[in-house]
Amino acid sequence: MISKTKIVMLCASLGLGVLKVNAQENLITVASKTNKERGVEINYEKNVPGTYTLILKFNTLNNSSGAKEKSYTLKSSSGSLVTLSPINKEQNIEYSFNYSYIKGKLNPKYNSNFSYILPYKNGTKTQIAEVGFIGEAYFGGTTAEDWKVYRFYTKQADSIAAVRKGIVVEVRDLYEPEASAGLTYSDKINELTIEHADGTLATYRGFKKGSFVVRQGQTVFPGTTLGLNTKETGSDLFGVNLLITYLKSVDFEGMKNRSIQSSKSFYGFVAPHFYTVGNADTVLTAQQEYVVADTPEIRTQEFTKKELKQLIR
Structure with missing residues (x-):
C-alpha cells in the first residue's frame, strides 16, 4: 500500500x-x-x-x-x-x-556573501523597498526571524533579469493584474523560481501575464531576460519582488493541522549581497535608488569551462 x-x-x-x-x-x-x-x-x-x-x-x-x-x-x-x-x-x-x-535540497551549503546582480538590465535605475510579511498584517501570523524580501521598482514597465545563473524550475503564468478600487493585497501573482548551483532558490514575483521569455528547465545566466514586470496593486509604479530561500526543514508531521497563525516556514531566507554602480558588495537599504551594473567576472563567476569557451567564440 x-x-x-x-x-x-x-x-x-x-x-x-x-x-x-x-x-x-x-x-x-x-x-x-x-x-x-x-x-x-x-x-x-x-x-x-x-x-x-x-x-x-x-x-x-x-x-x-x-x-x-x-x-x-x-x-x-x-x-x-x-x-x-x-x-x-x-x-x-x-x-x-x-x-x-x-x-529544494535540505540544508544546502551556500555562500551568504555571494554577489548577485540587480534584477534589471544594465544601467537601469531601481528604487528598493523591503516587503513585509503579509501573513502578519492580514492573518495574524508571525514573521520569520530571517525574513528578507525586496521589491525593485521602476517608473515604467521594464524587463526583469536573472540575478544569478540557475535552472528555471517553476513558472506560474496565470493571472491578469487586479485593478479593484481600494485593493491593497492580492495573492494572484505570476512568478518564476530559479534553482542555483548551491541549492538556494530565487523566486521572482510580479510578472505581466504572457510576458515570460524563458521556459521550465532552461538554464539562465546573470542578466538573462525573464519577462516583464507589472504594476503593484494600488500603485502607479512597476516592480518585482525577489526572495532568495533555501529548504531548512521537512517536519511535515509538525505542520499538520497548524493554522496560518501558528504555521512556520519550511524555508529559510538569505539576505543577498548585490553588485551595483559604485559598490561591488552592497547590502540594500530600503527607499534608496540603485543603478544596475555588472562586470564580465560577475556574469561568468559560475560558468562552466564549456560555457566560457562558447562566450569567447
Missing part, C-alpha cells in the same frame, strides 16, 4: 509556511516491485526539473530491516531509493509506505 503527499508553497507573501496537499499533480511518483530474491525495490520518477527532497516512511515493515523513515535528495529524473532484503528468504516482505516531497 502506498500513499503520497505533495508539499508545495502556497505563496511567498504568506511566508512560505502555508501549505496545501495536492495529490493530483504527479510531480514525483514512487513505485515498488518484488525481485527474484523476494527483495523489494523502491524507485522514483521525477517529472519536473530541479532538486526535491523526498521523505519515505514505512507504516508496515515485516521480514526486513532498515530505517522506518529516511530523506532522499532527488536530482535525476529517475532512480532507486532503497532495496529491501528479506530476513527469511523463504517468505515475502510485508510492507506499506507513504512519501512526501518538497522543492
